[in-house]
Amino acid sequence: MKQAALPRAAPGARRRLSEVLDAAARVFAQRGYHGASTKDIADLLGMRQASLYYYFDSKDAALEAVCREGHQGYVERIRRIARSDASASERIALALFHQAAPERRDFTLVFLRERRFLPLPARKRIRAFEVQYERAIQRLIEQGIRSGEFRADLDARMATLAFFGLGNSAAVWYGREPAVTPERLLRAYVDLLVRALRLTH
Amino acid sequence: MKQAALPRAAPGARRRLSEVLDAAARVFAQRGYHGASTKDIADLLGMRQASLYYYFDSKDAALEAVCREGHQGYVERIRRIARSDASASERIALALFHQAAPERRDFTLVFLRERRFLPLPARKRIRAFEVQYERAIQRLIEQGIRSGEFRADLDARMATLAFFGLGNSAAVWYGREPAVTPERLLRAYVDLLVRALRLTH
DNA sequence: CCTCAATTCTATTGTGCTATAGAATCGGTC
DNA sequence: GACCGATTCTATAGCACAATAGAATTGAGG
Secondary structure (H helix, E strand, C coil): CCCCCCCCCCCCHHHHHHHHHHHHHHHHHHHCCCCCCHHHHHHHHCCCHHHHHHCCCCHHHHHHHHHHHHHCCHHHHHHHHHHCCCCHHHHHHHHHHHHCCCCCHHHHHHHHHHHHHCCHHHHHHHHHHHHHHHHHHHHHHHHHHHCCCECCCCCHHHHHHHHHHHHHHHHHHCCCCCCCCHHHHHHHHHHHHHHHHECCC | CCCCCCCCCCCCHHHHHHHHHHHHHHHHHHHCCCCCCHHHHHHHHCCCHHHHHHCCCCHHHHHHHHHHHHHCCHHHHHHHHHHCCCCHHHHHHHHHHHHCCCCCHHHHHHHHHHHHHCCHHHHHHHHHHHHHHHHHHHHHHHHHHHCCCECCCCCHHHHHHHHHHHHHHHHHHCCCCCCCCHHHHHHHHHHHHHHHHECCC
16 A cells, blocks of 8 residues: 555545545445445445546555545544643543544544554554554553542553553444433543542542 | 244254354454455355355355354343342342353354344344343342432433443453453442442541 | 646446356265 | 255355546736
């Protein structure tokens, strides 16, 4: 799989490209990468299947682009949170809210479920982002422990994995049950997580 | 998709069938339902692709069988737990342990990730099991609230979803990092979850 | 009106996949 | 050793899909 060779800048080019990305994300999220055909994406755009190859070198490249987009901004957002003067609990809460935010849901879902189908080189590129983000979250927790806000006997690695377990499941879940709105679910998850991490006094 | 018409009883028939099921689970878990070909399964069995159709009417039917198997026993196990005289916390712990147990992992993963690709009738059949199980877990939590062991202000529905969020993510996770053994991960998750649910005193 | 680049199209190639049909094989039983 | 059901095989139909090649179209600027 070659690097996605994006079309050179042009008025409205960025715009159209991102529409194509949206469509790909939508279709990949709905049917899964292997279950989705390039024709499905093209149909959603009112375009012929072959025309897509003007924007992407391959189906793989499209998946990589969607995954990138899906993880985009996570790292910088978490850095902004880390720089803020909020308490550890508040930081965890903010991070969880951001990560499982229902906007860009298709991109997030594709990142979570389909990135494993990327060819190895692309998967490595994406993995680099992941690791950075995961470390940032873990650092948040470790700081909470050091500051005494979280329990000293807390296993930071395990707590980090729990963070992702909850966060990712939230992203997957909502929409399934009308009574469970994203807000309600996230609020509850944040509450549970913070209770689990904090010192009980 | 027709119901899977299983071959009539024969000496060793059950045995061979379950080997075929194992292979299907393995391949579906590894490559995803749409990413896996029936030839992949046959190769794993040292068999020709077409021979598989002696055991299954269609690829769909194979997926349904694997999903069934993946969820099998959950309901009865949870019933046994519910009938035991353990405390609410202990019950939750047991349930989480059982659900994310690393045995039968391929089946669990396929159930979690691929059941959505089942054709509607099959998906409905599988869903019936799910609902039963989910209710049983929620009942466990509600009982814990009523008995005063868990916080009275706990949202039982949200706690149930958190249970599955953690449990399912555990099933997905291990194997990725050698330092994170299933035991360690599950122990940590159980601890976190119980802390989050229990009254703080 | 002409040019040129960007964008989309038509047409097609080649491949891989599910599923069916019917023949061959195997192992046990009478 | 002929029979029989269970199991696996060969062969193939038929379709869907990713990707390529090159032509047509569109629209902005001179």
